[in-house]
Amino acid sequence: MYAARFFVVVLFSLLSACSDYPKDVENTLDSIKGSILHVGLIENPPWVIATDGEPKGVEPEIIQQLADKLNAQVRWHWGSTAEMLQALEQNQVYVVVGGLITKPKLPKIVTSTQPYYTTRYTVGFPHNMKAFPDKLKGETIALPHISPVREILLSKKAILLPMENPESEGFPVVGPVWRLQARAYNLGPWMLLKQQHVMAVAKGENAWISVLQRHLNGLNQGAINEHLRQLEVLND
Amino acid sequence: MISRAPHQLPADKEEGLAKLVKLTWINFGFRLSIVAILYLVLGSSQAMRAAWLEDVLSLLPPLAFLISMHYRNRPPSDDYPYGHHRVTMIAFLCSAVVLSLLGLFLIGDSSIKLLKAEHTTIGAIELFGHTIWLGWLMVAGLTYSVIPPMILGRIQQKWAEAVHEKTVLVDAKMSKADWMTGLAGIVGVLGVGLGLWWADALAALIIGLDVAKDGLSSLKEAIGDLLDRRPRSMTTGKALGLEEELEARLEKLPWVKQAGVRLREEGHVLSGEVFVVAHSDTDLTRRLCEARHLVQEQNWRLHEIVVTSVSSLESHDQ
Numbered sequence: 109m110y111a112a113r114f115f116v117v118v119l120f121s122l123l124s125a126c127s128d129y130p131k132d133v134e135n136t137l138d139s140i141k142g143s144i145l146h147v148g149l150i151e152n153p154p155w156v157i158a159t160d161g162e163p164k165g166v167e168p169e170i171i172q173q174l175a176d177k178l179n180a181q182v183r184w185h186w187g188s189t190a191e192m193l194q195a196l197e198q199n200q201v202y203v204v205v206g207g208l209i210t211k212p213k214l215p216k217i218v219t220s221t222q223p224y225y226t227t228r229y230t231v232g233f234p235h236n237m238k239a240f241p242d243k244l245k246g247e248t249i250a251l252p253h254i255s256p257v258r259e260i261l262l263s264k265k266a267i268l269l270p271m272e273n274p275e276s277e278g279f280p281v282v283g284p285v286w287r288l289q290a291r292a293y294n295l296g297p298w299m300l301l302k303q304q305h306v307m308a309v310a311k312g313e314n315a316w317i318s319v320l321q322r323h324l325n326g327l328n329q330g331a332i333n334e335h336l337r338q339l340e341v342l343n344d
Numbered sequence: 345m346i347s348r349a350p351h352q353l354p355a356d357k358e359e360g361l362a363k364l365v366k367l368t369w370i371n372f373g374f375r376l377s378i379v380a381i382l383y384l385v386l387g388s389s390q391a392m393r394a395a396w397l398e399d400v401l402s403l404l405p406p407l408a409f410l411i412s413m414h415y416r417n418r419p420p421s422d423d424y425p426y427g428h429h430r431v432t433m434i435a436f437l438c439s440a441v442v443l444s445l446l447g448l449f450l451i452g453d454s455s456i457k458l459l460k461a462e463h464t465t466i467g468a469i470e471l472f473g474h475t476i477w478l479g480w481l482m483v484a485g486l487t488y489s490v491i492p493p494m495i496l497g498r499i500q501q502k503w504a505e506a507v508h509e510k511t512v513l514v515d516a517k518m519s520k521a522d523w524m525t526g527l528a529g530i531v532g533v534l535g536v537g538l539g540l541w542w543a544d545a546l547a548a549l550i551i552g553l554d555v556a557k558d559g560l561s562s563l564k565e566a567i568g569d570l571l572d573r574r575p576r577s578m579t580t581g582k583a584l585g586l587e588e589e590l591e592a593r594l595e596k597l598p599w600v601k602q603a604g605v606r607l608r609e610e611g612h613v614l615s616g617e618v619f620v621v622a623h624s625d626t627d628l629t630r631r632l633c634e635a636r637h638l639v640q641e642q643n644w645r646l647h648e649i650v651v652t653s654v655s656s657l658e659s660h661d662q
Contacts, residue, residue: 130477131539133463219388219465312463312541314477321468322475 133312136202137319145180147171148192148308150206154339155305158186166335167205167307174323193218196310203320204308211303219311223304224324225332227284229257230300232293234278240296250274250281257282257300286333290340347420348427351613351647353507360507365413367499368512371519372406374492375399381488385481389464390457391532391547392482394450395525398555399489401439401446402522405515408435412511416611432611433569436511440562443518447556454548464536464544482533490526493519505578508612508645510569513578514562521558525551572608586646590618590639597638599623599631604657605639607646614643618651628653 132138149168151158157165163184175182185192185201192204197217204218209227214220231249233240241247245265251258253270261268261282274281275291284303288295307324309317353361382396412435420427466479497519504512528547535543568576575584587605594603601623607616618639622628636651 130466130479130537133539133541135539219467222467222469309465310463311465312536312539314466314479314537314539317465318468318475318477325468325470325475 128315130314130318132315134199134310136199136310136313136316140175140178140180140202140316142179143181145171145175145178145182145203146201147182147184148195148201148204148206149184149186150189150192150204150208151186152207153343154336155207156205157339165339166332167207169335170324170327171203171205174320177323178319193308196308199310202310202313202316208306208308209303210306214306214308217311218308219317220306220308221317221321221324223306224327225305225329227286227303227305228299228301229282229284229303230288230298231280231282231296232288232291233280233296235292235294236278237280237294240294244296244298248279250277250279251283255282256303260300284336286336287340290337345422345425347422347425348648350417350419350427351429354644357507357644360503361413361509364500364503364507364509364512365410367496367503368406368409368515371492371496371500371515372403372410374496375403375406375522378489378492379403382485385478385485387466387478387482389466389479389482389529389533389536390454390544391529391551392486392544394454394548394551395486395489395529397446397450398522398525398551401442402493402515402518404442405435405439405511405518408439409509409511409515411435412611426610427613429611429613432509432511433566436514436562437566437570439511439514440559440566443555443559444563445559447552447554447559450548450552451556454545454552457545458542458549461541462545463541466533466536477537479533479537483530486526486529486533490523490530493522493526497523508578510565510578510612514565517558517562521554524554528554569609575607575609575614586614586643590642593638593642594618594620594635597631597635599626600635602657607649610647612645613647614645615647616649618649619654619657620651621656622653 149156149163153165155165155167156163162168168184172182185195187195189206192201192206193215194217195201196204208214208220210220210223231244244261246267248267248269249261250269250271251261251274253272258268269279271277281288281293282300285295307320309320379396379399382392382399386392386396409432412432415431416428418428466477466482468475468477469481471481497516500512500516500519504516528551532544532547535547575586576582577584587607590605591603594600599622600620602621604619605616607614618635620632620635622631632651632653636649639649639651640646
């Protein structure tokens with residue numbers, strides 16, 4: 109019983125000692141506030157778009173808003189995924205963005221926020237096609253050569269046409285809902301794949317990840333969707 | 345072929361056992377709810393994971409007890425002439441092995457984390473429109489996991505000692521380990537919140553040491569039981585001394601020159617042999633029967649003790 113009492117006493121004395129809670133192991137949040145937020149960028153349109161000047165895309169904009177809130181200046185650093193995640197592990201950057209998703213998992217050297225947006229994949233039909241088929245079985249569907257839904261469509265026994273430019277031939281195409289919407293396709297009722305979007309953060313920076321998470325949770329899903337669609341239209 | 349007579353508990357013990365079964369069901373229900381609640385807030389905290397794993401494994405002893413209760417009262421049969429009392433020993437051994445392995449795993453895993461200086465991340469999640477630190481939910485879940493075992497463990501211990509249920513007594517120890525683990529987990533999570541990267545893995549290591557200690561001492565106990573070690577007190581771990589008591593008792597009988605007793609545990613039942621050296625062979629069958637009744641009356645746990653006459657205890661030893 110003494111052990112229990114000891115624990116409780118330690119617990120409360122620990123808690124009463126802190127105003128800002130949780131804290132970072134490496135003081136990331138404190139070093140960002142009123143100073144510089146180093147951000148790792150991996151090119152991945154429309155999430156992160158490289159330009160000659162400032163980066164564009166959904167995620168640089170989200171980060172810029174947070175930096176403004178924290179009264180910090182953003183410094184952007186471009187690189188490959190491997191390079192950026194290593195830089196993150198070594199605290200050279202504080203967050204890495206680039207359309208990162210939960211599956212496949214990020215390497216264990218870093219951690220990630222909770223998902224802040226979900227991309228859904230479905231089949232889109234050109235609007236001159238009158239009716240949807242009931243099933244995908246036997247349907248001819250165009251898709252880019254590299255696509256995360258290829259296996260899923262094969263398992264549904266669809267006939268696949270991998271091509272350079274799937275939207276050029278007037279076939280039904282598969283893709284993220286926002287892309288199909290931007291191209292004015294009629295959306296099929298199938299939900300083929302969900303991709304959950306996250307940002308990568310160094311392990312143990314619990315104050316910083318909490319602030320980032322709060323910012324992400326405050327985002328308007330409809331606005332992100334709209335932004336993605338606009339970026340797709342611009343891309344055409 | 346002859347099978348053993350079924351063992352009958354005294355009425356008050358029977359009642360105590362029924363109460364114990366009920367308590368074990370309540371305990372099992374609470375543990376299941378704890379496992380479910382902690383799973384929801386698991387996250388990547390090492391201490392939290394350790395506490396949860398321990399809670400998952402803590403489902404085994406009550407389950408083992410309830411299952412063995414189902415089997416142990418089956419009467420002896422042609423194929424199992426000695427009855428099914430030993431089923432509790434099997435249950436006991438299984439839970440001890442699992443507990444030991446878990447403890448060793450936790451020690452290894454958290455030591456590696458400490459050596460690699462790995463930082464634990466506990467982020468924030470959205471709950472009912474508010475973003476809150478997951479650590480607070482973990483602390484809430486762990487607090488819930490501390491209270492029921494703290495209360496139930498004490499009752500278990502008292503009741504299990506009364507009816508000599510070793511599985512439940514081990515389970516009472518497990519309850520104690522459970523709530524201490526919960527507290528260590530809380531300290532670990534709050535330590536992470538303070539920016540102390542080592543707090544979490546260290547708490548997990550302490551939990552691991554505690555689990556391993558419990559597991560290994562239970563394992564020793566279980567192996568002792570299976571090797572037919574002489575009966576020991578559940579509480580102190582010392583020999584009960586029942587053998588000497590019986591020998592003294594028998595030697596007071598006028599026809600007995602010398603008596604030797606050896607006993608072993610079969611779950612809650614004690615069985616064994618009594619060797620008596622009689623002064624003369626006169627009326628020996630009736631006398632041995634008298635000795636058997638005398639022995640049987642000494643303790644409710646003694647069951648079907650075989651009494652046999654020998655010419656001398658020494659020659660029997662050889």
